[in-house]
Amino acid sequence: MFAFPANIPSRSAREALSRRDFVKISGVCAAGLATAGAARASEKRALDPDRRGVLVDLTVCVGCRRCEWACNNANDLPNGDLSDCDDQSIFKSRRRPTSVHLTVVNRMAGSDGSKPIFVKTQCMHCEHPACVSACLVGAMRKTADGPVIYDASRCIGCRYCMVACPYQFAAYEYENALTPQVKKCQLCQSRTSRGELPACVAMCPVEALTYGRRDELLKLAHERIDCNPDRYVNHVYGEHEGGGTSWLYLADRPFTELGFPALGPDSPAELTETIQHGIFKGFAAPVMLFGLLGAIGKLSHASTAHTHAEHTEKVTP
Amino acid sequence: MTLEHSIETSRPRFFTPGVWVVVAVAMIGAAALLARFVFGLGRVTNLDNGYPWGIWIAIDVACGVALAAGGFTTAFVAHLTNREEFHPLVRPALLTAMIGYTFVALGVMTDLGRFWAMWHVMLPWMWQGNSVLFEVAICVMTYVTVLYIEFLPIVCERFIGRVRLPGVLRVLNAPVDRLLRLLDAALGRVMTVFIILGVVLSCMHQSSLGTLMVISGAKLHPLWQTPMLPLFFLLSAFAVGFAMVIFESLLASKSLGIEPETDLLARLARFIPVLLGIYTIAKAIDLLNRGAFVHLFDGSRANMLFIFEFSLGVVAPFIILMVDRWRHSARGLFTAASLVIAGVVMNRLDVFLLAYTPAIEIRPYFPTPAEFAVTAGFIAMIVLIYRFIVLNFPVIERLEEVRA
Numbered sequence: 001m002f003a004f005p006a007n008i009p010s011r012s013a014r015e016a017l018s019r020r021d022f023v024k025i026s027g028v029c030a031a032g033l034a035t036a037g038a039a040r041a042s043e044k045r046a047l048d049p050d051r052r053g054v055l056v057d058l059t060v061c062v063g064c065r066r067c068e069w070a071c072n073n074a075n076d077l078p079n080g081d082l083s084d085c086d087d088q089s090i091f092k093s094r095r096r097p098t099s100v101h102l103t104v105v106n107r108m109a110g111s112d113g114s115k116p117i118f119v120k121t122q123c124m125h126c127e128h129p130a131c132v133s134a135c136l137v138g139a140m141r142k143t144a145d146g147p148v149i150y151d152a153s154r155c156i157g158c159r160y161c162m163v164a165c166p167y168q169f170a171a172y173e174y175e176n177a178l179t180p181q182v183k184k185c186q187l188c189q190s191r192t193s194r195g196e197l198p199a200c201v202a203m204c205p206v207e208a209l210t211y212g213r214r215d216e217l218l219k220l221a222h223e224r225i226d227c228n229p230d231r232y233v234n235h236v237y238g239e240h241e242g243g244g245t246s247w248l249y250l251a252d253r254p255f256t257e258l259g260f261p262a263l264g265p266d267s268p269a270e271l272t273e274t275i276q277h278g279i280f281k282g283f284a285a286p287v288m289l290f291g292l293l294g295a296i297g298k299l300s301h302a303s304t305a306h307t308h309a310e311h312t313e314k315v316t317p
Numbered sequence: 318m319t320l321e322h323s324i325e326t327s328r329p330r331f332f333t334p335g336v337w338v339v340v341a342v343a344m345i346g347a348a349a350l351l352a353r354f355v356f357g358l359g360r361v362t363n364l365d366n367g368y369p370w371g372i373w374i375a376i377d378v379a380c381g382v383a384l385a386a387g388g389f390t391t392a393f394v395a396h397l398t399n400r401e402e403f404h405p406l407v408r409p410a411l412l413t414a415m416i417g418y419t420f421v422a423l424g425v426m427t428d429l430g431r432f433w434a435m436w437h438v439m440l441p442w443m444w445q446g447n448s449v450l451f452e453v454a455i456c457v458m459t460y461v462t463v464l465y466i467e468f469l470p471i472v473c474e475r476f477i478g479r480v481r482l483p484g485v486l487r488v489l490n491a492p493v494d495r496l497l498r499l500l501d502a503a504l505g506r507v508m509t510v511f512i513i514l515g516v517v518l519s520c521m522h523q524s525s526l527g528t529l530m531v532i533s534g535a536k537l538h539p540l541w542q543t544p545m546l547p548l549f550f551l552l553s554a555f556a557v558g559f560a561m562v563i564f565e566s567l568l569a570s571k572s573l574g575i576e577p578e579t580d581l582l583a584r585l586a587r588f589i590p591v592l593l594g595i596y597t598i599a600k601a602i603d604l605l606n607r608g609a610f611v612h613l614f615d616g617s618r619a620n621m622l623f624i625f626e627f628s629l630g631v632v633a634p635f636i637i638l639m640v641d642r643w644r645h646s647a648r649g650l651f652t653a654a655s656l657v658i659a660g661v662v663m664n665r666l667d668v669f670l671l672a673y674t675p676a677i678e679i680r681p682y683f684p685t686p687a688e689f690a691v692t693a694g695f696i697a698m699i700v701l702i703y704r705f706i707v708l709n710f711p712v713i714e715r716l717e718e719v720r721a
């Protein structure tokens with residue numbers, strides 16, 4: 001007949017935590033600390049003061065959608081004729097960036113029937129991006145000079161970055177069965193590293209898009225607002241939203257009317273990282289829990305040692 | 318003759334008509350699973366850029382992890398606080414956790430777009446310490462390993478003195494037996510460490526599973542979205558851990574035709590109302606604190622979901638278990654345990670799916686038949702493997718008594 005001494009088969013083990021156990025535990029803890037330390041080292045976010053960005057002046061945009069064409073062209077995505085851009089029927093539905101259109105322009109009618117305005121959308125290249133904080137294998141990376149870059153060779157395809165992005169600007173290649181990628185604007189990093197402008201910026205016929213140092217773009221944006229207070233709302237979207245973004249927007253009406261989410265000044269990543277590092281700081285909490293459980297085990301085993309002996313004798317003849 | 322007869326009837330067979338139904342469900346699931354790997358996520362699921370996570374994450378992973386919590390809660394109560402009377406419940410709970418977590422891993426793998434790159438999670442130079450998912454992944458992987466180690470003594474016990482290899486391998490019988498005995502003795506010495514490690518790892522990832530959705534910000538409805546999500550997830554994991562043990566034990570008694578351990582289970586069930594009470598107080602403080610309580614009366618869909626989840630999974634079982642007479646009846650216990658389980662399942666579904674609204678909804682998400690089939694198939698496989706192991710390994714004490 002089975003004795004069922006549960007999972008601690010031998011009596012020696014039932015004497016709960018011995019000194020030897022604690023040596024082992026400290027080994028585990030040391031490993032934990034090392035991991036935590038390594039993790040923290042990688043956390044430091046150093047952004048160059050001269051990091052780049054793009055200023056979008058929505059009051060200038062004419063909705064020609066040439067930037068969409070240029071983007072697909074530059075990123076080797078399926079593309080139509082340049083003349084296809086003039087098709088106005090596409091504005092009937094509101095579109096989002098997809099895995100084959102990294103940037104899309106929507107026509108937004110004002111809530112009070114005011115004249116429509118065109119809104120170009122793409123990944124905002126957040127200063128403290130939720131997608132980067134979320135990605136468990138570091139496939140999303142904020143480069144010091146601005147762009148948030150995706151590295152398919154690390155990605156495992158969990159799509160947590162998409163759950164995290166507050167703008168829903170990361171898209172997935174669901175149709176690809178074997179090597180799907182997360183697709184989003186890369187701020188044309190391959191072009192800018194050669195000293196060229198991002199494709200969409202270079203293409204824009206009315207200079208609605210300005211590429212440059214983020215701090216200078218911010219200055220420029222505020223200058224424009226100050227010089228034309230009637231033309232703009234006094235708000236540069238992206239200056240503070242969600243911890244700030246590399247893409248900055250000027251508009252003539254409140255951004256909430258244009259489908260921009262109203263985000264606080266903190267990145268969504270901030271709160272999670274605070275919770276996470278608060279709980280796991282230096283692995284203190286888990287280690288303490290380990291110790292506490294060990295102590296509970298030791299105490300309760302000691303207090304019932306007598307019963308145990310009896311029990312053991314009974315069941316193992 | 319009569320003795321043999323009684324052994325015949327008391328030792329349940331693996332296949333019964335019900336089991337064949339489960340086998341059929343598992344087969345359909347396997348077919349859908351094959352389709353997913355051949356045709357890709359886009360063709361088989363209804364996921365899109367607005368809903369990157371569907372039922373495979375919400376049910377297979379989030380509910381799976383929660384419902385496998387019985388492993389660490391019983392391990393804690395029975396071993397660490399050393400309550401001898403609960404020891405018979407440890408092995409079934411351990412087995413559920415072991416199989417459950419194995420299928421959580423399979424569920425994750427099914428959902429991963431680049432499943433073949435899954436091992437990146439194990440490469441230190443890929444690690445991204447800010448990611449909550451990273452912490453969950455590492456904890457779950459380590460915990461699965463710990464569960465397998467905790468299960469090894471059961472394997473040893475099954476085979477020690479009974480190693481009968483076929484044919485020429487017979488010469489190995491004695492050495493294998495000796496090895497098993499060595500392994501068993503060695504495990505006995507270190508098992509406490511693994512048990513504590515299991516509890517610590519469980520507390521870590523059960524709570525972090527809640528932290529996971531904090532980063533989704535406004536996409537998750539304010540009735541659920543809170544920095545306290547990790548606490549709620551941990552508390553509900555404790556509660557559902559006990560509920561699962563009760564639920565399973567009663568179910569096993571019924572399907573294997575053995576007497577239910579009502580008294581023992583009633584004693585275990587006492588923990589549940591305490592946990593539900595703490596949960597309720599914490600939830601009330603949180604809702605008041607964030608001002609989210611206004612959504613309790615706005616009549617929205619989320620409002621209804623919340624009321625449903627809370628009354629079903631917290632209020633109802635709390636009342637049932639507070640009545641002594643009900644708590645001491647198999648039916649009362651079973652009802653209360655089922656309600657807690659249903660409530661936690663609802664909660665995880667709400668947090669991961671139903672109360673999650675994309676920034677811009679492209680189209681509402683409803684799972685495809687194939688998504689349902691995979692999920693149902695995984696559950697069916699869990700049931701089959703559980704049954705097989707229970708019938709062939711010393712897991713359920715009373716069954717062993719019947720057998721002996």
Ligand code: SF4
Pocket residue numbers: 070071072074075102103122184185186187188198199200201
């Ligand atoms: S910066 Fe490049 S990738 Fe981004 S929207 Fe413009 S063209 Fe497309």
Ligand code: SF4
Pocket residue numbers: 122123124125126129130131132148164165166167168169170184
């Ligand atoms: S907009 Fe979304 S995808 Fe782009 S950097 Fe920010 S969080 Fe990442």
Ligand code: SF4
Pocket residue numbers: 134135136137138139140154155156157158159160161162182
């Ligand atoms: S889908 Fe890829 S990039 Fe996004 S979080 Fe997962 S591993 Fe990182």
